[in-house]
Amino acid sequence: MSAPAGLIYLSTSLIATDYSIVSSLSTAHITTVGVKRPDFSTGGTPVTIQVNSFQTTVPNSKIYHYDVVISPSEKTLPARMTMALIRRLQFDIAPQLFTPRCVYDGRKNIFSIHKLKFDTGSQEFDVTLADESPSASGKGPKVYKIKLTLVAEINPEVLHRFIEGKASHDNTVLTAITALNVVIRMQPSLSYPFNVRSFFTDRETKDIGAGLELWRGYFQSVRPGIGKMLINVDISTGTMYKKGPLLRLCLEYIKKDHPNALSPLSGFPDRERLRLQRFISGIRILTTHVGPDGQKHTTPRVLKKLSQAGANKLSFSMRDGTTMTVADYFRQTLNKPLQFPDVICAEVGSGALIPLELCDVPPGQLMRKQVPPEKTKDVLDFATKKPLDRLQSIKNGISVLDYGQSEYVRQFGMNVNCAMGPLKVQARVLKPPVLKYGPGSRQPTITPRDGAWNMVDKKFFKPVSIDRWVVVVYEQQRRFNAQSAQDMINGLCSSCRDVGIKLTPTQFITWENGQGRIGDQLRAAGAACAQKMGKGPQLIVVILPEGGNDIYTSVKHFGDITMGVATQCLKSSKCYRAKPQYYANVCLKINVKLGGINTIPDPSSVSVLTDPHNPTIVMGADIIHPAPGSDGRPSFAALVGNVDSDTAKYIAASRVQTSRQEMIEELESMSEHCLSMYMRYRQMAEGKASGTTAPKRIIFYRDGVSEGQFKQVLEQELPLIRKACATLKINPKITILVVGKRHHVRYGRSSCYVITSSLTSSRFFPMSEREADRSGNCRAGTVVDRDVAHPTEFDFYLQAHGGLLGTSRPAHYSVLYDENNFSADALQSLSFALCHVYARSTRSVSIPAPVYYADIVCSRAKNHYDPQGTVDFSDSATQVDEGQAASSLEQFRRGFKPLHQSQSTLMYFS
Structure with missing residues (x-):
């Protein structure tokens, strides 16, 4: 619907789209990567x-x-350049050719609203950066050759047809959406x-x-909805x-005041230099020099690394064969005596x-780069906004x-229709299980x-009994003494009793040094x-000091991998004089770790889920990848399934x-393990007859893949699940x-670098306080599969959790394959129910529990390595060449220890 001045006016009566138009279309000719939408939900x-x-x-x-x-x-040149x-x-070399202006994505693609008047299908231009001045050596600015070649003509009609459900989500549609994304990002990219x-x-x-300082930013992305482009x-x-002096920035990072703190002669450690180097490598700096014309010029440079010695100890060869220190050079040649x-x-x-x-x-x-761990809270505090405040920031x-x-x-x-404000859509709030x-x-x-x-007043569905357990304290005894330990034992036993766990007080308490062999x-x-009770402990409770992450990793390795004993770590600061609620939360973890x-x-x-027929x-599956630049480290995959x-x-x-x-390489063996454990448990623990133990349905939730990888999941991972079956x-x-x-x-396809919107960047906002929960968010169970959903494929958004701090983020579900022919209502209620069985909390979580568990298992992969072994997880072991990376991967494979057999049947990851 069009209107004068190109604006779109929407009346409130049109908030609910006429979906009969979409559903009545014949979609036999439409191809999709995932499942075509079977229906819209009504529950x-x-x-x-x-x-x-x-x-x-x-x-x-x-x-x-x-x-x-x-x-x-x-x-690859930086996008800024x-x-x-x-x-x-466009503005200086050939303005007559580029009027009106084209838009550029900073990489490989330019889009124009008019056909550029080239003699042939392509043309090459010589371009220099406008702010580049002659260097100190007298060389002129660098000349870049830019070649533009026409590769496609896009008819926007394909987008009209696509959002109306009349066209497939093909390469033409993807490129057209990319073009619109580049259009809306062009002006901000030039300005900010x-x-x-x-x-x-x-x-x-x-x-x-x-x-460091934090700046507020704005994310924007064009994406298709049902019947509309958004x-x-x-x-x-x-x-x-x-901004400002690099010296000041470096001093602030190492938490020192005097510049000589950065001098090796004053005791600046090499490890601190390397830590600082990792922090600032790649940063752009400005230096001032006098050019051949006698004028001062500011030159941008990129910092690669930091020297091991100070300026008065670093020597280099001059053109005449003599040597000179850096400090002498700046004093004698450039008349810039150094202060430090x-x-x-x-x-x-x-x-x-x-x-x-x-x-x-x-x-x-x-x-x-990764934000320093001690600054994570500052970032979260800045990024976290209550729903109404976030909505105002978006406006x-x-x-x-x-x-x-x-x-x-x-x-x-x-x-863009900004006058009407954020889009209003019809949602539904599902009934919780x-x-x-x-x-x-x-x-x-x-x-x-x-x-x-x-x-x-509730007891666990199946509580465990624990009569043999020990306490190992890694906090100093003066900070956590015998009375503190006894208070912890009493508090834990009391809370266990309240939820049905039989936990007898223990006399086995030892204080150990965290620097020793854990x-x-x-x-x-x-x-x-074992000596006193005749058997080893069922549980080891470990009290950690502040900053005890390395101890935690060692405890988990020796508990889960080597000894096969459940471990529960508590921070001394948390359990010192803790309230019953704290121990109640600990009980949630302990019970499932021991099989409850x-x-x-x-x-x-x-x-x-519970249909006996x-x-x-x-199953929940996920992959975790190493941080950017960590070329020597592998990825880790996890698969979790109910038994x-x-x-x-x-x-x-x-x-x-x-x-x-991106794809899980060993999914076949992992699936076989989960499926066989499922059948074994149903036979051994639930007493099902041998012919009825096999599952008739597999519901596989896959985390960690983008839209561009959906096809790979179907072509590579689905066959592996079938092989396991x-x-x-x-x-x-x-x-x-x-x-x-x-x-x-973000993903690429063919020669065009395609950027799609995040289907998880959508946020829900209630229309009034009456429709919000106590945090101001939409209520748990809010689901949307209209308006902002995919025009042709089976997808939906579900905000399954109640709000705490900030604005809740709904999860986005895409149905790629469905032999069970589930309705939209069935999959939405199923997914919502699975968000309520996360064992570690008495709150629903944002994604189904098996997916959440898979994410935890991935993040704990380093626990499978011997802390005293040779595998290096430190930041310094990241820069390797291709040959070293292959060797490093093999080393990681060899060093990866399997779970102890006694833990493989338990929820050790809780």
Whole structure:
């Protein structure tokens, strides 16, 4: 629907789209990667909510797609530099050719609303950076050759047809959506620091120390909805290096005041130099020199590393064959005597050494490394906003984006309807499952409210008995004495008694040194118990000091891997004079680690899971990849599956695999393990007849893959699951869902670098306080499968958890494969129910429990390595070449120890 001045006006009566148009279409010719949407769901209570999306029009005229090649370029140039080159080309080199202006994605693609008037299909231009001055050696600015080649003409009609459900999600559609994304990002990319999908302004900042500050950013992405094209807008956070003298930034990072703290002669340790080097390597710095024209010029450079010696100890050869120290050079040749000649130098890309005091850091530089752990809380505090505050920030972002003033948005004929505010959509709030507790509970069943419940007057569904356990304290005895330990034991025993666990007080308490051999200490504690009780302990409770992460890793390795004994770690600061609620939460973990079951969904409320005629195994799979630059480290894969008929008791399998390999390489053996354990448990523990133990349905939730990898899941992982079934001579029907929550999605296809919106960047906002929970968020169970969902494929958004701090993020589910022919209602209620069986809390979680468990198993992969072994997880062991990476992977495979057999049947990861 169009209106004067190109704006789209929506009346409130049109909030609910006429879905009969979509559903009545004949879609036989439409191809999809995943399952075609079978229906729209109807369950739950209808409610209108707002989402952080704004409707936009689609261009009416053709879009011309050009391939960009910039040379010479031995390696990929930073997007900041390529954007500057294309800007120079359009505004200064050939403005008559590039009017109206084209849009550029910073990589390989330029899109134009008009066909560029080249003599042939391509043309090459010579371009220099406008701000490059002659170097100190007198060389002129570097000349780049930019070649543009027409590769495609895009008819926007394909987008109209696609959002109406009349066209397939093919390469043409993907490229057209990419073009629109590049259009809306062009103006902000020229005006602000950016990071592909987000840009950042200094209108709202926070100094967090360590040479860093946080800037408020805005994420924006064009994506298709049902019957409409949308721009999704959200706030983000950028971590920036502080502008100003590099010397000051370095001192702040190492927490020192005097510049000579950076002098090796004053005791600056080499390990601290390397830590600082990792922090600032790649940063852009500005230096000032006098050119051949006698004028001062500011030259941008990239810092590669830091020198091992100070400026007065570093010598280099002059052109006449003599040697000179860096300090002498700056004093004698450049007439710049150094204030701090003992301080180390910055080595830049050309190999030149520049004293830190002569370097400045320009503003707006994103730190593209991991935030120091001690600063994580500061980042979270800045990033966390209550729903109404976040919605207001998003509206503020719209004014910053100012789509109406962007020449690029106007030229491409996109009109964004900001006047109507965020899109209003029809949602529904699903009914939560009824949860069942054990005998002796005053309240045997409970219906969660706003995603939460409590354990008052309730006994675990299947509590365990523990009569042999030991306590090992790694906190200093003066801080955590015998009385503190006894108070902890009494508090834990009391809480266990309340939930049905039989835990007798223990006399086995030892204090150990965390610098010692953790494995020997735990074995000694276990041996003392075995000597007196006749058997080793069932549980080792470990009290950790602050900063005891290394001790924790060692405890988990020797407990889960070597000894086969359940361990429960407690922080001394948390359990010192702790309240019963703290120990109640500890009991949730202990019970399942020793084979108990905390709660189950009542069979009557989740018939999809508990149908005795269709026994069902639910699996969760995930992969975790090493941090950027960590080329010597592998990826880790995990698969988790239930073994019981109530989908409350899970086991896990984990593997090492090729670094950054997205598909799970050993899924066949991992699936075979989970399936065989399921059948064994049903026969041995539940007493099912041998012919009825096999699952008839597999529901496979896959985390950690983007849209561009959906096809790979179907082509590579689905056959491996089927092979595992064939090996076990079973033939269950398989359903595969991808669940996404944490990431913005980026992927490439063919020669075009395609950027799609994150299907997990959508946020839900209630229309009024009456429709919100206590945190101001939409209520747990809010589900959306209309308006903002995929035009043709089976997907939905589900916000399964109650809000705590900030704005809750719904998970996005895409159904890739479904032999079970589930309805939308069935899969939504099933997924919501699975968010309630996470054993470690009495709250529903944001994604199904098996997916959550798989994520935990991945993150704990390092526990499988001997802490006293040779495998190195430190930051310094990351830069390796290709040959070393292959050797390193093999080393990681060999060093990966399997779980102890006694732990392989238990929820050790809780």
